[in-house]
Amino acid sequence: MPQTPHIERHFTAGAVVRDVVIGMSDGLTVPFALAAGLTGAIHSTSIIVTAGLAEIAAGSIAMGLGGYLAAKSDAEHYAKEREREKREVAEIPHEEMREVAEVFQSYGLTEDETWPIVQALRKQPSNWIDFMMRFELGLEKPEPRRAVISALTIAGAYVAGGFIPLTPYIVADTASTALLFSVAVTLVALFIFGFVKGRFTGTKPMRSALQTALIGSVAAGAAFAIARLISD
Amino acid sequence: MPQTPHIERHFTAGAVVRDVVIGMSDGLTVPFALAAGLTGAIHSTSIIVTAGLAEIAAGSIAMGLGGYLAAKSDAEHYAKEREREKREVAEIPHEEMREVAEVFQSYGLTEDETWPIVQALRKQPSNWIDFMMRFELGLEKPEPRRAVISALTIAGAYVAGGFIPLTPYIVADTASTALLFSVAVTLVALFIFGFVKGRFTGTKPMRSALQTALIGSVAAGAAFAIARLISD
Numbered sequence: 495m496p497q498t499p500h501i502e503r504h505f506t507a508g509a510v511v512r513d514v515v516i517g518m519s520d521g522l523t524v525p526f527a528l529a530a531g532l533t534g535a536i537h538s539t540s541i542i543v544t545a546g547l548a549e550i551a552a553g554s555i556a557m558g559l560g561g562y563l564a565a566k567s568d569a570e571h572y573a574k575e576r577e578r579e580k581r582e583v584a585e586i587p588h589e590e591m592r593e594v595a596e597v598f599q600s601y602g603l604t605e606d607e608t609w610p611i612v613q614a615l616r617k618q619p620s621n622w623i624d625f626m627m628r629f630e631l632g633l634e635k636p637e638p639r640r641a642v643i644s645a646l647t648i649a650g651a652y653v654a655g656g657f658i659p660l661t662p663y664i665v666a667d668t669a670s671t672a673l674l675f676s677v678a679v680t681l682v683a684l685f686i687f688g689f690v691k692g693r694f695t696g697t698k699p700m701r702s703a704l705q706t707a708l709i710g711s712v713a714a715g716a717a718f719a720i721a722r723l724i725s726d
Numbered sequence: 727m728p729q730t731p732h733i734e735r736h737f738t739a740g741a742v743v744r745d746v747v748i749g750m751s752d753g754l755t756v757p758f759a760l761a762a763g764l765t766g767a768i769h770s771t772s773i774i775v776t777a778g779l780a781e782i783a784a785g786s787i788a789m790g791l792g793g794y795l796a797a798k799s800d801a802e803h804y805a806k807e808r809e810r811e812k813r814e815v816a817e818i819p820h821e822e823m824r825e826v827a828e829v830f831q832s833y834g835l836t837e838d839e840t841w842p843i844v845q846a847l848r849k850q851p852s853n854w855i856d857f858m859m860r861f862e863l864g865l866e867k868p869e870p871r872r873a874v875i876s877a878l879t880i881a882g883a884y885v886a887g888g889f890i891p892l893t894p895y896i897v898a899d900t901a902s903t904a905l906l907f908s909v910a911v912t913l914v915a916l917f918i919f920g921f922v923k924g925r926f927t928g929t930k931p932m933r934s935a936l937q938t939a940l941i942g943s944v945a946a947g948a949a950f951a952i953a954r955l956i957s958d
Contacts, residue, residue, distance in 0.1 A: 520789075520792075523788040524785055524788050526784075527780070527784030527787070528760075528780050528781050528784050531780030531781075531784060532780055534780075540957075541767075541773060544764065544767045544953050544956055544957055545760065547953065547956060548759070548760050548763030548949040548952055549756070549760050551759070551948040551949045551952045552759030552945045552948070552949040553945075555941070555944055555945040555948050556751075556752060556756050556941060557752075559941045559945070560752075560755075563941065567927060567934075570929070571927070571929070601847065601854075601856060602846075603846045604846070607842050607845075610839050610843075611830065611835065611840070614834075614836070618834045625833045628861075629860075632866070634864070695803070696803045697799045697803070705795050709787070709792055716784070717781070717784040718780075720779050720783045721777075721779065724775070725776055
């Protein structure tokens with residue numbers, strides 16, 4: 495199974511926007527929730543900042559490097575499956591012709607109606623293989639060089655997102671003051687981010703903004719409650 | 727753009743396995759790296775456990791709730807796009823017929839060869855719409871009820887993964903002893919998890935095992951270095 499999210503083409507959001515969305519979603523949410531949670535148990539802002547920065551490093555590397563390796567795996571998976579289809583088209587063409595026909599028959603076409611397509615594809619093995627990759631297996635050809643750019647974009651967005659909730663803890667004197675500012679700026683940031691994200695993903699922007707802020711709030715609230723519970 | 731990863735069908739990994747992989751990848755890695763990182767700066771295991779549990783709560787909720795809302799959005803996006811295709815098929819059938827023909831022509835078929843298919847689909851509007859959804863837009867029909875199961879599976883796998891690196895900090899007396907055990911059990915867990923994941927994703931199991939352990943090690947190493955730097 496491909497490990498990278500599938501990109502659809504009606505919304506020309508672009509792969510970079512998608513990667514920014516993936517990285518910033520978690521980057522805004524998890525360090526925010528962690529810092530808020532720790533404020534429920536710890537009064538030292540320096541420990542919270544240390545934990546926050548460690549989390550940003552861990553999260554951005556896990557997501558970026560994870561994304562890089564997943565994209566690499568997808569590209570290899572595609573190449574391997576394409577080799578297999580190529581072999582099958584050469585070795586068991588009648589079986590593969592039947593598979594093409596089945597794709598169309600699942601959409602209510604008769605055998606007679608699918609026959610010309612099957613025949614036409616048979617004459618062009620390379621196109622036939624591409625057709626099978628997309629329509630039988632549902633695999634899109636991965637772009638080369640995407641993996642590195644994708645990894646850096648995701649990691650960069652995670653770091654950028656993570657510093658928003660953490661900055662108040664760096665500048666404020668007490669953890670409780672920092673928490674107030676962190677909640678305020680992060681909710682605003684989650685709201686704006688959710689709004690912009692909604693425009694790209696096709697969800698109503700206002701609804702996306704509220705949902706994104708809700709996820710951050712629930713995560714932060716739960717982390718706060720747990721940290722407070724165990725520190726009592 | 728759909729926000730949930732695309733599921734392919736040759737490997738019948740199943741949506742539940744995919745969700746376990748998504749949740750456990752981050753659940754094993756990020757709490758591990760955070761706890762290891764904090765050990766570079768803090769000697770109190772209780773603060774590290776508090777931070778770890780807060781991170782597990784934050785991460786599992788952010789991923790689970792995020793996945794739930796993304797799946798909901800994808801389902802709505804699908805429904806909306808299907809309505810649009812339905813309208814277009816009714817209102818501008820010739821434009822849509824041209825689009826069907828273009829799909830096939832991009833695979834090297836001539837206009838004459840595509841004609842029977844276009845005509846046949848035209849007679850069955852419902853199948854025609856389904857065909858456009860899959861082959862023009864590349865969208866798969868989302869399963870209803872997946873969103874809730876998916877959210878719970880991802881969150882559960884995150885929590886299960888997160889407790890592996892954290893348990894040594896709960897039971898050990900000193901943070902440095904806990905770190906040693908945490909590194910040992912987590913590397914073994916990442917290795918086993920990566921191996922099993924490789925069998926489902928089509929990557930060579932041994933390579934997947936090494937990659938997964940590498941991501942965890944790099945993330946933990948970076949978090950440790952950053953925490954130590956700022957605590958000096």
